[in-house]
Amino acid sequence: MGRLPYLRMLRYLLSGVLAVASLSPFVFMLLISFEHHRVITGNPLHWIPTAPTLTTYTDVLTLSGFGDWLFNSTFVAVVATLAVLLIQSMAAYAFARKRFFGREVLFYLVLAGLMVPGSMTLIPQFLIAGKFGLLNSYAGLILPTLAGPLGVFLLRQYMLGIPQSLLDAARIDGCREFGVYWRIVLPLSLPAMGTLAIITFTAHWREFLWPLLVATDDSMKTLPVGLASLSSQFNTDYGAQMAGALLSLLPVVVVFLWLQRYFIAGLTAGAMKE
Amino acid sequence: MTTAPKPQRHSGPGHSAEGSDRSAYAFLAPYLVLYCVFMLAPVLWAFGLSLQTGGLLEGTSYIGLANYSEVWSNPFFNNALRNTALYAIIAVPAAMGLSLATALLVHPLARWWKSFIRVSLFLPLISSAVALAIIWRALLLPGQTGPLNWILGNFGLPPQNWLGHPDWVIPAIAAFQVWSGYGFWVIVLLAGLDAVPTQLYEAARVDGAGRWQLFTRITMPMLRPTLLFLSVMGVIWNLQLFDAVFMLTQGGPANASVSVVYYIYRGAFHFDQLGHSATMSVLLFLLVMGLTLLQMRYGRRDEDA
Numbered sequence: 001m002g003r004l005p006y007l008r009m010l011r012y013l014l015s016g017v018l019a020v021a022s023l024s025p026f027v028f029m030l031l032i033s034f035e036h037h038r039v040i041t042g043n044p045l046h047w048i049p050t051a052p053t054l055t056t057y058t059d060v061l062t063l064s065g066f067g068d069w070l071f072n073s074t075f076v077a078v079v080a081t082l083a084v085l086l087i088q089s090m091a092a093y094a095f096a097r098k099r100f101f102g103r104e105v106l107f108y109l110v111l112a113g114l115m116v117p118g119s120m121t122l123i124p125q126f127l128i129a130g131k132f133g134l135l136n137s138y139a140g141l142i143l144p145t146l147a148g149p150l151g152v153f154l155l156r157q158y159m160l161g162i163p164q165s166l167l168d169a170a171r172i173d174g175c176r177e178f179g180v181y182w183r184i185v186l187p188l189s190l191p192a193m194g195t196l197a198i199i200t201f202t203a204h205w206r207e208f209l210w211p212l213l214v215a216t217d218d219s220m221k222t223l224p225v226g227l228a229s230l231s232s233q234f235n236t237d238y239g240a241q242m243a244g245a246l247l248s249l250l251p252v253v254v255v256f257l258w259l260q261r262y263f264i265a266g267l268t269a270g271a272m273k274e
Numbered sequence: 275m276t277t278a279p280k281p282q283r284h285s286g287p288g289h290s291a292e293g294s295d296r297s298a299y300a301f302l303a304p305y306l307v308l309y310c311v312f313m314l315a316p317v318l319w320a321f322g323l324s325l326q327t328g329g330l331l332e333g334t335s336y337i338g339l340a341n342y343s344e345v346w347s348n349p350f351f352n353n354a355l356r357n358t359a360l361y362a363i364i365a366v367p368a369a370m371g372l373s374l375a376t377a378l379l380v381h382p383l384a385r386w387w388k389s390f391i392r393v394s395l396f397l398p399l400i401s402s403a404v405a406l407a408i409i410w411r412a413l414l415l416p417g418q419t420g421p422l423n424w425i426l427g428n429f430g431l432p433p434q435n436w437l438g439h440p441d442w443v444i445p446a447i448a449a450f451q452v453w454s455g456y457g458f459w460v461i462v463l464l465a466g467l468d469a470v471p472t473q474l475y476e477a478a479r480v481d482g483a484g485r486w487q488l489f490t491r492i493t494m495p496m497l498r499p500t501l502l503f504l505s506v507m508g509v510i511w512n513l514q515l516f517d518a519v520f521m522l523t524q525g526g527p528a529n530a531s532v533s534v535v536y537y538i539y540r541g542a543f544h545f546d547q548l549g550h551s552a553t554m555s556v557l558l559f560l561l562v563m564g565l566t567l568l569q570m571r572y573g574r575r576d577e578d579a
Contacts (some may be wrong), residue, residue: 007385008382008579011382011383012383012387012542014379015376015379015391016385017382018376018379018391019390019391019394019395021458022395022397022398022453023394023397025409025453026397026408026409027411028409028412028413032412051479055544056487064512068283068330075287084388087304087305087308088305090301090302090304090305091301091302091304091305091306093301094298094299094301094302095302098295098297098301099295100295100298100299100438102297105304109314110309111577113309113313113314114564114566115318115559115562115563115566115567116313116559116563117510117555117558117559117562118560119511119513119514119516119534119535119538119539119555120316120317120320120555120556120558120559121312121313121316122539122542122554122555123316123320123323123536123538123542123548123551123552123555124315124316124317124319124320125312126542127318127319128311128315128316128319128545136478143308143312144312146305146308146312147305147308147309147311147312147313148310148313149313152305156427170572175321177295177297177300177309178341181301191453193546201480202399202400205400206400206401206402207402208402208403208404208516208517208520209516209517209535209539223402224403224404224405224517225404227402227404227405227408228404228521231408231411231521238412241407241408241412242409242412243406244281244408245405245406245408245409246405248402248404248405248565249401249402249405252400252401253397253400253401256396256397257393260392260396262394262446263396263400264392264396264461266473268461268462268465274487
């Protein structure tokens with residue numbers, strides 16, 4: 001496109017300013033995190049720490065249950081993601097490729113679950129978790145989150161596109177029903193599975209309200225819940241709070257920078273029509 | 275007597291590939307059990323609870339639809355509803371305008387620059403709202419020397435008690451919501467802009483269309499489904515606002531920032547009013563369902579066109 005070069009420069013400049021503005025709270029967090037009881041008010045504001053230290057980080061790691069929370073968050077997100085992939089892909093396979101009595105009714109019943117906000121199921125789920133003795137347990141943190149129908153829906157759409165001839169060929173070659181699913185349908189659905197994995201993992205890593213209710217023991221908290229209690233433990237110590245926040249962001253940011261293309265494709269997948 | 279290998283097993287009658295197939299139930303069973311226990315039962319139970327009064331400690335008793343007639347005259351509920359509407363009314367158009375401007379600004383630029391913008395806007399999307407709120411709580415400290423106030427002061431703007439003043443707390447939390455969700459909007463809009471066929475622009479340019487006409491006659495109509503999707507998602511997302519309120523204000527000052535979900539949470543788990551809270555959650559469900567159906571209906575209509 002024939003554009004005046006200065007207009008193009010202006011585009012770079014303006015979008016650069018927006019990106020910096022969006023990133024600046026993170027920079028603020030980083031700078032503040034290197035000093036205990038950092039005085040963050042002042043005129044003029046001293047952004048650069050005068051006596052940088054890492055004791056804020058070591059204190060957060062040793063004086064709180066941070067290690068437990070990090071483990072719990074990782075464990076819950078990984079196990080829940082694997083379970084969602086397995087259980088929901090099995091259901092999606094049945095809905096996409098099998099004919100059985102009640103298929104339409106069941107599918108629409110599951111689909112209707114997409115319209116249910118988490119806050120509606122919150123109170124009953126809590127009562128059910130209590131009845132089954134799931135409070136302060138990994139099962140309580142994970143099981144209720146596996147019922148969301150998004151994955152079944154996404155995977156079914158994808159599996160509808162797998163050519164029937166491949167499934168027939170597998171059956172002729174002697175695959176049992178589970179073999180057709182495990183050896184043919186699953187490997188062919190890997191792109192959709194990857195998308196679902198990223199959506200599920202990110203959602204679990206960020207989830208706050210459900211773990212806040214279920215994990216009340218300090219040792220069972222996930223990172224967001226732990227972080228919320230950390231900020232009252234280090235009440236006025238903004239340095240330590242920022243160190244905790246930064247530590248909690250680090251693992252998923254590393255994974256994101258490593259797999260960013262898939263993250264971006266994954267989070268736009270639900271939004272764009274094929 | 276049959277020595278033929280496995281194929282025999284599945285070639286018998288009644289086992290055509292698409293015939294009614296009982297193995298389907300085996301594949302469905304694990305998910306359906308979870309769905310029934312943790313989705314279907316809770317939804318039905320929420321409806322049931324909404325017809326009761328009381329909580330865990332005093333026990334519940336059936337009162338019919340009384341909760342539903344009571345909520346409309348309950349000032350606390352109306353306040354939460356009003357606040358939540360305000361959050362959405364401020365945050366959704368702001369996010370829409372800002373992200374549309376950003377996407378249009380960045381779209382014609384070099385690919386590596388677009389990736390940089392995407393990555394830098396993506397950080398809040400993968401971070402927990404709790405961590406983000408811890409940063410913002412410090413940025414928004416009141417007084418002349420609070421970090422944001424100090425920055426604004428350099429431009430001659432007066433300091434505000436962002437999270438402590440009833441007039442400022444909703445815009446402040448809405449701004450937090452915009453900032454933490456804005457990247458998603460931009461990324462989706464950039465994908466939407468990529469999907470507009472370039473031939474359309476070329477043809478229009480041959481016909482003598484100017485830049486403004488290209489924008490209003492091609493870009494905007496082609497983005498319409500994406501914008502509709504984003505605004506409905508944005509409204510639904512803001513209707514369920516909880517994390518930011520919990521972390522930034524706990525609903526204060528004097529309930530000025532209580533959102534519907536925060537109201538539900540506090541009612542159920544602090545005040546033990548399960549029936550009352552369940553009623554709110556049912557009303558929120560109806561609202562979200564209505565919006566989703568609207569979205570499905572119009573989304574589909576666009577595909578037909």
